[in-house]
Amino acid sequence: MSQIPTLDIRRFIDPTSTADAEAFVAELGAAYREWGFAGIRNHGIAQSLIDDAYRVFAEFFALPDEVKRKYHVPGGGGARGYTPFGVETAKGAQHFDLKEFWHIGREIPGDSKYADVMPPNLWPDEVPQFREVGYGLYQALDHLGSKVLSALALHIGLPADYFVDKTDQGNSILRPIHYPPITTPDVPNVRAGAHEDINLITLLVGASAEGLEVRSRKGEWVPFTADADTIVVNIGDMLQRLTNHVYPSTTHRVVNPPGDKARQPRYSTPFFLHPNPDFVIDVLPSCVTPDNPSRYPEAITAQGYLEERLREIKLK
Known part of the structure; x- marks a missing residue:
């Protein structure tokens, strides 16, 4: 594959034949084995919901x-609410990221066994539609993510x-991000x-603005600007493990x-799909072969792994 593919998920969700669904699974799997990234179109999430979400996020x-x-x-x-500009720093990076963001998490009952690690959401009073639209997009992406995982x-x-x-009951997060205009020349941060x-x-969702780059197996940075109707889906470290x-x-x-584009704000909204906090991440036996022996002899819970990584990126 010379470029990151975009695939039509209707072939899997509403296939015309068993063969077409099987072909989609094979093509999607091949894309992820090669790139760890793919575009998904005909995903069924209304453009009006996406537009409304970006509008209320920009208002906030x-x-x-x-x-x-x-x-x-x-x-x-x-974990919830607002994280100011200049806090998050990529693992191993010298400079903080040029962004501020908000976190929306899963709504769970107060007596849930996960309540100690999945706090209630915060909602800004100043933007009345934020809760309705934001959680609506959360649920839509959660549903689509389950189809991709299937x-x-x-x-x-x-x-x-x-x-x-x-x-x-995964500790999944919807993260509206605002990258403010860059007004200082030669800023060392990205x-x-x-x-x-x-x-x-x-x-x-809404990855149609340029800027995202993916590193290929050859070490080259490949721009991936998706069409407006495409959702970019990539593999995270938990699934890799x-x-x-x-x-x-x-x-x-x-x-x-x-x-001049640097002086324009950029908005982005990733949905990070997490397992249930007590899910044990242990290498799947079907993924261990003589050519690919287990790289992780010790298992770890999803919550333990999350906390370890949050410390590395300066959020804890």
Whole structure:
């Protein structure tokens, strides 16, 4: 593959034949084995919902700094609410990312066994539609992510529903991001430093603005600007570990645009799909072969792995 492919997920969700669904699974699996990234179109998420979400997110980020900071939770690791500009730093990076963001998590009952690690959401009073639209997009991406995981499970010889009971209470996060205009020439920071995602898979909606780059197996940076109707889905470190690197978690970044484009804000909304906090990430036996021996002799819970990584990126 010379470029990152974009695939029509209707072939899997509503196939015209069993052969077409099987071909989609094979093509998607091949794309992830090679790139760790793919574009998904005909995903079924209404463009009006995506547009509404970006509108209310932009309304929030336009609020005065002192208002936004009311929703920052010191010591919370950015789990819910607002994280100010200049905090998150890519693992191993010298400079912080040029962004501010908000976290929406799963709504769970107060007596849930996960309540101690999945706190209630915060919602900004100043943007009335933020909760309705933001959580609507959360649920839509959560549903789409489960379809992608189902196809990936089939590709590695697991049942289609393998991930269902392992992600139904997952500590997944919707992250509206604002990259402010860059007004200082020769700034050493980039909008998002080279990194890999922590979770199982990431679904990036509204990735039509340029800036995202993916590092190929040859070490080259490949721009990936998706069409407006395409959601970019990539593998995270948890799935890489679970599959013993059959599905690679590929390094990617968001570079600063040239010239006048740098003085324009950029908005982005990834959905980080996580397993349930107590899910044990242990290498799948089907992903261990003589040519690919287990790289992770010790298992770790999803929550333990998440906390380890949050410390590395300066959120804890």
